[in-house]
Amino acid sequence: DLGLTRSTVATIISGLTQKKHLLGGAYVINRASGIYCIGAMNVDRKFNLFDNIAYQTSNPSVSTVNVGGVARNIAENLGRLDMDVSLFSLGGHDQDYHFVKRETEPYVNMQHTTQLNGLATGTYNAVIDPAGEMQLAVADMQIYDEMTVEWLSNFQSILQEARLLVIDLNLPRETVEYTLTLARQFKIDIFVIPVSGPKMDRLPEDLSGVTWLIVNQDESEAYFDVSVETEEDFEGLVDRWLATGVQNVVITRGAKGSIY
16 A cells, blocks of 8 residues: 555556556556667767967866767657657766766666776767867777677667667667667667768668668768769758668758758
């Protein structure tokens, strides 16, 4: 006996039903209620210089520290929208991991993040000149090479019950292929979010079953090994992506707008 009134229980049940944790009047638990984001969680540091950069010496600056990582960022924003979202990622046994966890956990289920010995939590460090231009960036993303099929398959019984999967391309290619196959097998909607041009080779040729791809122009050019010179070329990227089997694609290009 929890000491709850009937009206309180009714309110709880109503909330669980609205969030689709319960199905119908029989109050059957909906096991496929979660959104699972798989990929990077980083600490992003920016150093804003007072003067132009001088190499091989100390440069006075003002620094800022924020949490980042494509999959983590998406997970937090979905969590802020009151979605049931979990993050599958890797971190080290360090202060950066605890910083990311502290900033993320209010919005995201972090129980499926794994800490590894001998590797650091992902970091991105940028040095910005007074004009706002990046002069140097240093990224330690080595830990994401450990996002192997073996690691992710430990969670297969959870993932196959997902309502939605979101992956970024910090995952190795084999893990991307495994996740796409899993989504096709269990008919799960899946979003793919690339992270950079150099990592587009982690995306396989057959993208059938991918529900949404959100990609920019540079990443599209890298994937198809083409150069966009005209508006016609840009619009042609959509046809190229749809030919891979993607159901929906959004291509961004900064201030020039996007195409869907």
